[in-house]
Amino acid sequence: MGVLSGLKQAVQQVAKRPGPRILTVTRAGRLTPNMIRVVFAGPELDDFPEGREGANCKLLIPEPGETRDAFAARLSAGPAPVKRTYTVRAYDAARQELSIDFVAHGDEGPASRWASHAQPGDFLGFAGPSTPKLTHFEADWYLVAADPSALPVAAAALEAMPRDAKGVAIFEITAPEDRQEIDMPAGIEAHWLVHPDPHSASTAQEDLIRSLDWPAGRVQTCIAGESGVIRALRAFLAQEKALPRKDTYISGYWKIGLVEDEHQKVKRAEG
Ligand SMILES: Cc1cc2nc3c(=O)[nH]c(=O)nc-3n(C[C@H](O)[C@H](O)[C@H](O)COP(=O)(O)OP(=O)(O)OC[C@H]3O[C@@H](n4cnc5c(N)ncnc54)[C@H](O)[C@@H]3O)c2cc1C
Known part of the structure; x- marks a missing residue:
């Protein structure tokens, strides 16, 4: 592939990359004493790809008390919210439910704090997912x-x-x-x-x-x-x-x- 066509393809890929979606919590709670499972559901997951368990994603964390409208405005015009990297733990396509597990490591981290207080109806921004880390299982x-x-x-x-x-x-x-x-x-x-x-x-x-x-x-x-x-x-x-x-x-x-x-x-x- 020539330099120009390679560049064109890269630009097209960036243009196609979807912006962050805003996901809504359907339930959240302790999976174990130091791990919180947050399950997201809703029409924003309509086109969520299957088979991405283990892939990473970026979570954009709202400020405490921020409204959904104010957060949505910030996603499109800035200032950018705090961004953290997490993993797709599970996606149930039939129920359109996405699960993410957060280590509960206290309130000093915005993501850990957000998860510890998450309630049904709460929201955050989600970008991704990437592809899983291990796909070709060929080892002895x-x-x-x-x-x-x-x-x-x-x-x-x-x-x-x-x-x-x-x-x-x-x-x-x-x-x-x-x-x-x-x-x-x-x-x-x-x-x-x-x-x-x-x-x-x-x-x-x-x-x-x-x-x-x-x-x-x-x-x-x-x-x-x-x-x-x-x-x-x-x-x-x-x-x-x-x-x-x-x-x-x-x-x-x-x-x-x-x-x-x-x-x-x-x-x-x-x-
Ligand atoms: C590819 C990838 C996938 C990841 N997937 C997950 C995932 O699925 N679940 C998950 O819980 N984390 C995951 N992480 C780790 C997560 O991104 C970090 O723990 C992140 O720092 C958490 O953000 P925070 O806002 O809670 O804390 P920050 O604001 O980043 O940090 C605040 C303080 O907490 C400390 N801290 C950060 N993480 C931990 C921790 N795990 N235990 C104890 N202290 C900590 C920091 O050292 C710092 O002192 C992943 C990271 C990567 C790179």
């Missing part, structure tokens, strides 16, 4: 690792895996009661680790991963969570296990002490 052995922020992507990947898949899934949760039922293949060995203070660094996932008997054959990963943990795991997988990048989904989803915009800046700077 899978390594899944997640802290609470990555439970939605990990659960979606495990649910989509072939039923004869083998591997290990490690979940680091805040309290034992945060354990969730996940429909994963019988050959996936699940480990639930408890780390009660997410704001202190943890090496529990890395310690466990280092202690595993590393199998022969092709390995694919779905790993996400706090950036410090991810940095250590990324180095281990790339340098000590020489895992090719194409088989390695590994991503920092948040960073202790940074709001999302600052964390994204750090990620961009690190390439």
Whole structure:
């Protein structure tokens, strides 16, 4: 493809990209003590694509007390609302219901605060979704690792895996009661680790991963969570296990002490 036609195609794609839609909460509540599930429904989901569980999306958060009209005006003319990245946990096309799971990490984060107070009839802006992280399941052995922020992507990947898949899934949760039922293949060995203070660094996932008997054959990963943990795991997988990048989904989803915009800046700077 020539430079000009490539440019034209890129411009057309941007022009086609739909603007954010405003979604309405139909129900919201604690899934587990430290996780809130918010379910959205309504005609704004009419053309929502199926099969996007595990894909990320951008949520645009209204200010406390902001009316829907004022928020809609702000979406089209600015100033832009606070934007945060989340994961499509489930979409039920028959009922036109979209579920997003939010870590309840207190009121200092606008998204966590919004979710903790969400009631039927509340709204937010939604842009996306992208496409799921893991779509070609070709490994002999899978390594899944997640802290609470990555439970939605990990659960979606495990649910989509072939039923004869083998591997290990490690979940680091805040309290034992945060354990969730996940429909994963019988050959996936699940480990639930408890780390009660997410704001202190943890090496529990890395310690466990280092202690595993590393199998022969092709390995694919779905790993996400706090950036410090991810940095250590990324180095281990790339340098000590020489895992090719194409088989390695590994991503920092948040960073202790940074709001999302600052964390994204750090990620961009690190390439
Ligand atoms: C691709 C992708 C998908 C994601 N999917 C999800 C998802 O489905 N569910 C989900 O809950 N999160 C998800 N995250 C993480 C989420 O974007 C961040 O946690 C985000 O910072 C939350 O915004 P906030 O407004 O609540 O807090 P912010 O305003 O960004 O941060 C406020 C403070 O809270 C701290 N903080 C942020 N996140 C956490 C956390 N998880 N635990 C403890 N402290 C925290 C920050 O360090 C900061 O000190 C995803 C991130 C990415 C990149």
